[in-house]
Amino acid sequence: MPSNRAIRTRKDLLDAAGRLVRKGTTPSLEEIAAEALVSRATAYRYFPSAEAVLAEAAVEIGVPDPKTLFAGIGDDPAARVERVDTTMHDLSLAHEAELRLMLVQGLLRKPDSAVPARQNRRTPLIDAALEPARRQFKPAALANLRRALAFFIGTEAMIVAKDVLAIDDAEARKVKRWAIRALVEAAKSRS
Amino acid sequence: MPSNRAIRTRKDLLDAAGRLVRKGTTPSLEEIAAEALVSRATAYRYFPSAEAVLAEAAVEIGVPDPKTLFAGIGDDPAARVERVDTTMHDLSLAHEAELRLMLVQGLLRKPDSAVPARQNRRTPLIDAALEPARRQFKPAALANLRRALAFFIGTEAMIVAKDVLAIDDAEARKVKRWAIRALVEAAKSRS
DNA sequence: ATTGAAATGAGACGAATGTCTCATTACCTC
DNA sequence: GAGGTAATGAGACATTCGTCTCATTTCAAT
Known part of the structure; x- marks a missing residue:
């Protein structure tokens, strides 16, 4: 099971990706890592590519029931x-x-x-x-x-x-x- | 004006890109160059990126008048x-x-x-x-x-x-x- | 055939991407 | 507070991308 810290790191990456995308860029995983204040290696531990982060970030967009x-x-x-x-x-x-x-x-x-x-x-x-x-x-x-x-x-x-x-x-x-x-x-x- | 050779090279690159795309890949400019039997440097002389080749290749798709x-x-x-x-x-x-x-x-x-x-x-x-x-x-x-x-x-x-x-x-x-x-x-x- | 310009190929180079290792840090349990 | 484990950071490394240079090849005109 992931620790609280790991959950937070993952969320930080998704949030950072959302911020960068909203700013109009197509960020690399390295840029997402920098925005999330984690190292590049850590970012690659959670997601295989920038695309994977972006795809998951988009899913978070809530559709009302x-x-x-x-x-x-x-x-x-x-x-x-x-x-x-x-x-x-x-x-x-x-x-x-x-x-x-x-x-x-x-x-x-x-x-x-x-x-x-x-x-x-x-x-x-x-x-x-x-x-x-x-x-x-x-x-x-x-x-x-x-x-x-x-x-x-x-x-x-x-x-x-x-x-x-x-x-x-x-x-x-x-x-x-x-x-x-x-x-x-x-x-x-x-x- | 471009020489016949240059026109042929450009066409070879577009054709090669079309073949690779139809094969189901998303080719890099280097792969397109290899398929077209020209060097990487030459390919970059004609197109700035693989996307540019692909975009132009798509335009060739004929819509009837x-x-x-x-x-x-x-x-x-x-x-x-x-x-x-x-x-x-x-x-x-x-x-x-x-x-x-x-x-x-x-x-x-x-x-x-x-x-x-x-x-x-x-x-x-x-x-x-x-x-x-x-x-x-x-x-x-x-x-x-x-x-x-x-x-x-x-x-x-x-x-x-x-x-x-x-x-x-x-x-x-x-x-x-x-x-x-x-x-x-x-x-x-x-x- | 010879010459001159255009086009090409080979390869060096810096930047970015993705993988890996290893030392260090932070957290949980006792 | 001490110890052990999970998570992290720093950086080495191979690969790809895009740019550039320079020598060689091709082609057309003579």
Whole structure:
């Protein structure tokens, strides 16, 4: 079992990595060690590479659980999905640098790698958003809808908006709201 | 002006980089030089880094021009957008490795970098697809539609499907077709 | 064939990366 | 407080990356 000191050292490294990334750099493990006030050798004892630190630091970004996320909102699926999108959008903005680096990790992983694939934090939230209105949708359409929404919600959507479309934040939110409404409506059974 | 020999060397390096990337590696400039049968020094004379070679190699991936892409297809906007998506999807599959590396380049570029941002190949195609039916749409909705479609068409969409949703190719195409239909319909003025 | 310039190859060099060893420090138990 | 173990720091070492120099090769024009 790791000692208190070891736990603290590990945390210091993760915190230091977060600080450096937020500052806009892509730090080496040596720089992370210096920021954390530990020696280079110690840093290499805890993490094999700077990428490993960054990847783990990004995981720390908290996604709210469905319970609190949907508190005080009705059953309207579009409104609930929009709340998911707003939350994820805010998170993407607040941690853009870390998330970009995490995305890079996923993009470069070997196709046959034994390491676990990207974790998927958005699908559970999307499903929770649609759950109360499940009966309003045609089953086949619901299967399409929950996947289609994943293209608009999350880090990749931020990348498309900023790097490809080069639109500002308000515009991106507007486009996504419009699309979410359109997709949710399209999935509803004609009533 | 560059001599024929220089042009050939440059091309050899780009070809070599493409071969190595397709083999699944993330080659260093030294490895690219070896594959191209030139010395390391020569490789550094033509490109400042392996990333630069890879980025330029990715640009070579040909996107068809609208003229030929829409040959023999009617004015129906959904059908035309679907053809854009099918084409881009095929391209993404055929050049997945190169495109992943190109995406990494874009993700890591400095926010205030002087280098040109990501080139956007999909928007002109989307606009060309919607052009003949422009009158069918409400102007405000058209502005949203052309941007919303960009989230489904292109490399990032492939990443979401494979890495995040972990769905197979046929399923991805199905979801995207459904979403494209839904979005195009939603943008039409009630008639 | 000869000449001259462009392109190349071989290798030295400094910086950064990752691994390893060994002495020293900090912490826990008694 | 003393002793033992875990954690750390300092630095040596091999490797890779990017830059540079200089001798050699290739090519085109005569």
